[in-house]
Amino acid sequence: MTGREAADAGMGKAAMPDIEIRDCFFSFNGVPVLRDVNLRIFHGDFVAVIGPNGGGKTTLLKLMLGLLKPDKGVVKLLGDDPCRTRQRVGYMPQYSTGEKGFPITVEDVVLLGRLGITGLGCRFSKEDRKAAISSLEMVGMKAHMHKRIGDLSGGQIQRTLLARALVSGPEVLFLDEPMASIDIDGQSLLFDLLGQINRDMTILFVTHDVGLLSRYVKSIICVNERVFVHDEPRMTPEMISNLTGTAETCPVEMVAHGMPHRVLERHRKD
């Protein structure tokens, strides 16, 4: 059952989508990045946003969070302007190596996810600290909570950032390239964790690696200036050519297949 079907079955056809984009256009310095985007994502979905580098995946995610404003069109998050509702979501931005030198501990990074719950001028409360610890426990990072962020491996930093995204108890979880700098075993563990989290919240993640589609994924959104939504997690030749324009420019050499749960069709060579 796909996310949309689940939503329809659970809440009826009138259910409000968690994320809705209508007739959206976005350009950067006059260069169109996204054209004519229409999509609806319902509660409980597990969405993979895929596409080539520079195709507009991160832009799409930032539009959903209200970090970027569309030139034209409507973006709604949890039924309202994302700037008003985004405190109710969890966000794990793309990992950058720039944070390695920052003087901050793992625990303090996760606590930053409680901002907005504990307001201006207040110290973080006992409750905040408890939430941070249980969030770290969930991602298996509690043992490292007093370490400096720079002393962690790339994968451990990713898990810390996931804990930070989860610590506010979000309704939707946005992840930008969550699997970057994590090895294959770590990736499958992380997907197991996300699959478990998905029982409580909608998940949307961006990846440039089409081989990274796990059996937990319920829908796929292909982004390459245009956006195509697929309610079933199956890669088809059309999807791949939508992604790439022409087969010749396809950056995806091989599409992995997650047997027995996923059959990804072979990329057709002309």
Added chain:
Amino acid sequence: MEIFSLPFIQHAILAGLLASIACGIIGSLVVVNRTVFLAGGIAHAAYGGVGLAFFFALPALPCIMGFSLFTALIMAFITMRRRERMDTFIGVVWAVGMALGIILIDLSPGYNVDLMSFLFGSILTVPGSDIGIMVAVDIVTVAAVCFFYKELLAMSYDMEFSRVRGVPVNMLHFLFLALVALGVVMTIRVVGLILVMALFTIAPYLTERFSRSLAGMMAASCMANIFFVFTGLWLSYRYNLTSGATIILVAAVFLMIFILLERFVPKHS
């Protein structure tokens, strides 16, 4: 030890202490935000305020303060809007502010100010009234950083995440640059705007990698600054050297030693 009874030495010590504290705190923010160039732009553009003060015969410090806050506002606006080109615009504001200051001083009748004294300051001639302003700036800085600590930390660590969490990032960015401007102004007559940059950058760079928190880094930077300033002051008194420049060279020597140690002593972890 009779030198401590001299009022100008007492003023110098107080001024050095107060400048070290403000610069240790603001400098830590400057360094973790990687905005040293931006802070340099605000510091140098402050020279335009000096020119304005002389040309219109206005009281110096309030005039420089107003001008610097104005440049900080412009810088904040530019760096929020066009991040990808911000270094170019900073360079422009930096140069235009200084040029404006020099032209205005050229045009001011009968008064010839020494540019060097504003670049390197003269910590040994600090008037008592400046000490009052420095105390006020220190209090404002400490209070603002304490009140907005976790938001400033969040903004410095991850601006977009902070925005999603509802942190008023634009307001904090301006607050941060306004603090830089205040730090520059309070020290411009005392230690000069070159020394401000040294106090902003060298100590925070040294303490960044040992610190487990931004607050710890700020405290350690204040300590390091105090050490540099007093060692430099003593050396400049002892060997009759320009105090601001001596302080910078003391800091630079420690930076050099630190970099060499880091390179040649194997890391244990």
